[in-house]
Structures are given as C-alpha cells and as structure tokens.
Amino acid sequence: MHHHFLNLKFLTLLLLPLILTLGAADIFAKPEDANATLQIKTLAPTARQDSLDRTIANLLSQHHYRQSPLDDALSSLILNAYLDNLDFSRSYFLASDIADFESYRTTLDDAVKEGNLQPAFIIFNTYLRRLTERTAQIQALLKQEFRFDIDESLEVDRKDAPWARIPEELDDLWRKRLKHETLTLIISGKDQAAARELLSKRYDNRLRQALQSTSDDVFQWYMNAVAQAFDPHTAFFSPRNTENFNIQMRLSLEGIGCVLRMEDEQVSVVELVAGGPADLSQQIRPSDKIVAVAQGDKDPWVDVVGWRLDDVVEKIRGPRGTVVRLKILPGKAGVAAAEKTVRLVRDTIKLEKQAAKSEIKTFKDSNHRELRVGVITIPAFYSDFEAARRGVKDYRSTTRDVRRLLKELTGQIDGLVLDLRENGGGSLQEAVDLTGLFIGNGPVVQVRNSSGRVEVEEDDDESQVYNGPLAVLVDHASASASEIFAGAIQDYGRGIVIGDPTFGKGTVQTLVDLSRLTRNREPQGQLKITIAKFYRVSGGSTQHRGVLPDIAIPSALDSEDLGESAQKNALPWDEIPATRYQGDRRLVMLVPELNRRHQARVSNDPDYQAFLRDLEFTRQQQDKTTVSLLEKQRQAEQARIEAWQRERENRYRAVKKLPLLKSGDEIPEGKDSLIPDLALEESARVVADLILLDSPDKGSSTLVMSH
Numbered sequence: 001m002h003h004h005f006l007n008l009k010f011l012t013l014l015l016l017p018l019i020l021t022l023g024a025a026d027i028f029a030k031p032e033d034a035n036a037t038l039q040i041k042t043l044a045p046t047a048r049q050d051s052l053d054r055t056i057a058n059l060l061s062q063h064h065y066r067q068s069p070l071d072d073a074l075s076s077l078i079l080n081a082y083l084d085n086l087d088f089s090r091s092y093f094l095a096s097d098i099a100d101f102e103s104y105r106t107t108l109d110d111a112v113k114e115g116n117l118q119p120a121f122i123i124f125n126t127y128l129r130r131l132t133e134r135t136a137q138i139q140a141l142l143k144q145e146f147r148f149d150i151d152e153s154l155e156v157d158r159k160d161a162p163w164a165r166i167p168e169e170l171d172d173l174w175r176k177r178l179k180h181e182t183l184t185l186i187i188s189g190k191d192q193a194a195a196r197e198l199l200s201k202r203y204d205n206r207l208r209q210a211l212q213s214t215s216d217d218v219f220q221w222y223m224n225a226v227a228q229a230f231d232p233h234t235a236f237f238s239p240r241n242t243e244n245f246n247i248q249m250r251l252s253l254e255g256i257g258c259v260l261r262m263e264d265e266q267v268s269v270v271e272l273v274a275g276g277p278a279d280l281s282q283q284i285r286p287s288d289k290i291v292a293v294a295q296g297d298k299d300p301w302v303d304v305v306g307w308r309l310d311d312v313v314e315k316i317r318g319p320r321g322t323v324v325r326l327k328i329l330p331g332k333a334g335v336a337a338a339e340k341t342v343r344l345v346r347d348t349i350k351l352e353k354q355a356a357k358s359e360i361k362t363f364k365d366s367n368h369r370e371l372r373v374g375v376i377t378i379p380a381f382y383s384d385f386e387a388a389r390r391g392v393k394d395y396r397s398t399t400r401d402v403r404r405l406l407k408e409l410t411g412q413i414d415g416l417v418l419d420l421r422e423n424g425g426g427s428l429q430e431a432v433d434l435t436g437l438f439i440g441n442g443p444v445v446q447v448r449n450s451s452g453r454v455e456v457e458e459d460d461d462e463s464q465v466y467n468g469p470l471a472v473l474v475d476h477a478s479a480s481a482s483e484i485f486a487g488a489i490q491d492y493g494r495g496i497v498i499g500d501p502t503f504g505k506g507t508v509q510t511l512v513d514l515s516r517l518t519r520n521r522e523p524q525g526q527l528k529i530t531i532a533k534f535y536r537v538s539g540g541s542t543q544h545r546g547v548l549p550d551i552a553i554p555s556a557l558d559s560e561d562l563g564e565s566a567q568k569n570a571l572p573w574d575e576i577p578a579t580r581y582q583g584d585r586r587l588v589m590l591v592p593e594l595n596r597r598h599q600a601r602v603s604n605d606p607d608y609q610a611f612l613r614d615l616e617f618t619r620q621q622q623d624k625t626t627v628s629l630l631e632k633q634r635q636a637e638q639a640r641i642e643a644w645q646r647e648r649e650n651r652y653r654a655v656k657k658l659p660l661l662k663s664g665d666e667i668p669e670g671k672d673s674l675i676p677d678l679a680l681e682e683s684a685r686v687v688a689d690l691i692l693l694d695s696p697d698k699g700s701s702t703l704v705m706s707h
Helices: 002-006 007-014 045-065 074-086 096-105 108-114 118-139 167-187 191-209 217-229 239-250 277-281 309-316 331-336 385-390 400-408 428-436 481-489 512-516 585-603 608-622 630-654 678-693
Strands: 154-155 235-237 258-263 266-272 288-297 323-329 340-345 356-364 372-379 415-419 442-447 455-459 470-474 496-499 507-513 525-537 627-629
Touching: 007 154, 045 108, 045 217, 045 512, 045 525, 074 096, 074 108, 074 118, 074 217, 096 385, 096 496, 108 118, 118 167, 118 191, 118 217, 154 167, 167 191, 167 385, 167 630, 217 235, 217 525, 258 309, 258 415, 266 277, 277 340, 288 309, 309 323, 331 608, 331 627, 331 630, 356 678, 385 585, 400 428, 415 678, 428 442, 428 455, 428 481, 442 481, 470 481, 481 496, 496 585, 496 678, 507 512, 585 608, 585 678, 608 630, 627 630
Parallel strands: 372 415, 415 470, 470 496
Antiparallel strands: 154 627, 235 525, 258 266, 266 288, 288 323, 323 340, 356 372, 442 455, 442 525, 507 525
C-alpha cells in the first residue's frame, strides 16, 4: 500500500484542482411525485458505515500529508465543516441547536476512531426538522404580496453571521431573502405572482428532496466534512460521486465541459474544461450560478436550485449533438445579477479542442524596426494517456503540441509569451517536459511526501527548442502544473512571469479504492487524499502563496474568494532546501527597467486605463454583500451594469466605425465582443521591451505605442 501512495508517476492526472467539492445540497435525492406525503424520517447509521468510517479515519491519520492525529483540534474543524456543509448561510439552525452540538466539539475525533456515527446523524436529523419548519414559514410568506417600495436591504454574505437566537430572527431574514429572490426574477422578466409561484415550487421541491435522504447520503456528507478538516483537496466520494469524478478526470464527458460544485444551495461553475462547449461559447464564466436547465429548444425549464449536484449533472449531461439550455445568474454581476439564458450543443471534450494554439503580434521600435512577439496559449497540461499506452506514435500532449508550434514559429519571432491564464493544471510529467523545451537539462520540481522524503523531477534533455526572450502570463486561476512550470521558468531566470499571483495549489492527491481496501463486494466509493507537496527548485513551496509575478497585470479573477488562501484548512506555505540548478541572474537585473517602461506606457494608454476602470467596476459588483430590496434602486443598478457593458463595447465599435449599440440592444459576449484582451496585448509589449533591452544593438531604442 505504501508503494501505491508514493508512486508519483501514477499521480499525473491528480494535479487538477478539486473536481467536485461536495457541499450544501449534494445529498438530496431526486424529486419524486409532487403529491407524495411529506414525512420526516429519523435516519440512523448502519454497521457497514460504522466500519467504513473507521477505515477512512485510519487512512487519513496515517497517510495524509498533514500527519495530523485525530485529536480535539481536528474534532473542532470537523464540526465546523459539517455545520458549514449543512447550513452555510446560517438560515436554518438556531443558536440553541448549535449550543446542543457544542458537546461534540472535542469528541468527534473519538467518535470517528470508534466508528460511532451517532453525532453526525443527530445533527442531520435536527437539520431536517429545522428545514421542514422553515419551509412551512417560507410557503406562508410566499402567499403574500411583497412591496418593493420600502427602503430596506439584505446582507447576502452570512457565512460568519451569528446564529439566530429565536425563530423570529430567521422569519425576518427569510422575508428579506424571499423578497430578494422574487425581485431578481421580476427584473429577469417575470411578474410577481409567477415569481412567487416559482419560488414556492423551488422550496417545496428542496424539502421533498431533503426528506428522501438516506443514511448513505448523510454518511457521504459527514465523511466529506471529516476529509475537509485535513485539507480542501481531500474528499470522500460515494460510489455514485466516484463515477462522476472518473468521468471528469477522463475529460470524456458528453455534456458542456464545466466543473461544478454546490455553493449555498446553488450549482456554481468552478472552471471550464478547455475545448468544451461552455468554454467555446464564451458565455459562461467561473462563479456563474446555474438555476434552471431545459432540454432541446422546446422543452420546459426545470428549476434546479436545491437539487443535489449529481442530479443536476445528469440533467446537463446528454448525447453529443443535442441541445441543452441553461438559466444563469452571472457571477461577475454580483448579488444584483439578473438571469440570462445560454443555449449549448453538447459535445465530447476532445484533446484537439484543448490543444495549444499560436499567433504573432507585431510592434515597432523608435528606429522603425519591426519586433514580432509570438503568443502560445496553453489551456491545460494534457496528454492522451490511452493513446500512449496503445503505442500510438503521434499521440497528443501539451509538450508535443507546443514543440510543433515553436518549430513553426522558428525564424518568424523575436520573443514569446506563453499564456497560462485559467490553466487549472493536469499532468505533472507534462509540466516537467514543457519546462524542458525552454531550459537545458536540470531539476524542475521537488516533491516531498508525508514521511519527508524528497523526489526531484528532472528534465533530462540538454537541448532547448526555444532560447529567446520569454514571458509566462498567469492569473489567479493558473493552478497546480501551471504553477510548477511558471515557478521553474522564474527560478532559472529563463523568463519573466506577468499577471496575478497564481492559485496556490501545491499539493498532490491520490485516489484510494475503498472497496479493495475493505474487501467488500459492494462498491464503497473512493477517498481522494493529499499525500505530497510541491516545492520549487529554489526550495519555496507553490502551496498557498502561489507564484508571484515579476510584473503585475491585474485580472477580474484576483478575488479574495478564489485561490488556495481562500480555502478552509489549506496546508501552509513553507520551504525546503534548494536543489542544485543553474540559474541565470541576468533577467532579474532587467526587471526594474521592464517595470518602469510598463508603468510609463500604461499610465498614458487610455485603453489600459479603461481596462483598469472596468476591472474596478467588476470587482465592486463581485464584492457587494448587501443588496437593496427597493425595486427602483435594483432597476437602476441593473441599468447601470448594462450601460457599463454597452459603453465598453461601443468604445471599440467606434474605433472600427461600426454602428453603436443602443439601449435595449443585446450586448455581445465572447467571440462576438470587440473588447480586446489588454492583459495579453500588454504582456506582448513587455516582451518587446525585453527584446530591446536584451539585444546589444537595440538597447537604446524604445517601443513605439500604436493603436
């Protein structure tokens, strides 16, 4: 077993950020007949679950990288994670319930070790009772007409709010919450009666699903809280969720290519699989919420708020070539978002759609010489393992595709940008091999296991496919294998890193098949467990802090809610001794001058200044945690967001002498939008500066700005 845990070559695919973070509504069963009578069952654990609980506890305490004993401190983290999973927005439990649960704060560790699941089921049964009581109140509130001419507001972010002392406090919270949800539907085009009817069905449906929960559902939820107490990338997958996880890892999902998770009763988009229909549509972004799904162009909408995640995934998945429509609340519009509809044609995620691609940008210096900067976009660290195993000679991989693109660009470019924005990682071997295209031979990353043994992953090839001026463009969603690559390029002094600090996922996971471990014929699910940590060749970990850029170019993704530092119980940053490698200090000496030229250029560039204002506006929307319940004010906010989007688009339509968008016109998104990628444009200009500074005959000339 030890050998399985420490075989790092086996782990290449497990460097992606967590695929399914199981949360609030995952455990609820499918909706049944609407006329079924609602009964609260008292759920209890089974002997099989008690035994599996002990197995998982042993695995975590012996093999997790944290090497943390199951003690009182961990018990407290388990209780917090479980209560968060059940009632993230603190809208159902009362302070008296939480006081009753306090006796578990220092005893869950002993219960887990003994295979005693009673505390988990007592908490869950209390939750079901509170949910039933609350739903009756919700339905009473939805029978009344709401007034939207009263100046009041709702605090949406309740993750740290005090628990309600009396039911009347929750009554007032829910009155405001239902007004907010009704107003969102009105602004999206419904009248008040239809909006209240939809919400009535939504909450009735949510309760029916909750009341059909089984003891297996409770076990799944609780064991995931136990796993989350160790770190955010450790998770328990029930047999059903194991299948969803495996489909995602194979990237063969016939669907839309989205990584989804539950956030406060709604399905949230975590990341887009490169080359999938959602990614190619450019109409869906991370942090968007999916509230309803419809099949084909004619079928009715099915509201999916409060559904369990795997049921929503089943609705979205389907045969390639078929249509699925989604109703989305855009994340970038924040709490005041109105719904929009996206139509997608399902397809298989193919490696060729993920493949790296290139373009050339041309600039002039003050001596009228042309500077050509190549851009290679790398959406993932992919490899067709199946084809490689079958012995296919020309199987697809990131390194093979980038090597081919570099050969095509030979003689055509003076410098290069590698765009790794929103690249969530993938194969460790690909990160090592890709680094090898840009350095001579040498170490690329150090991997330390839980017993402290360090393995160094090396590039053995002395040759460099490209040795000219180089920049790596990253953002807050560049994770895992992306961070290994960017960190190695920075440590070797081989290129400069531009953008935002990266995600900070510097850990390695493996999957343990619990059926094989328990010798049980029935599927028992899998445990995804963190067993190792990445360190740069210079000794620093990529965990938590990520890779810090040499030149900062902000993005809308640089949010406090995104990245490893935002995750609860994340492993800390630390360092180990550097390994021996041949770094070059020359580039570090040029960074201050590159930064000076970058700042001088962007401070006088109206497009870049507009880009910064747009980012600030987007962040203001995303950071709002209070929403007005005045209809006039909400309509004004919505009009302001639409006016901002229209003004951005019209700025570039005017340059191209195209007709300007008028109020009420649909605002183009994605490929249809004319808004340029200013972060990429400026990164290419920084490389043009680097070409000039790096070249003896061009050192005195400067880059000429042109629009």
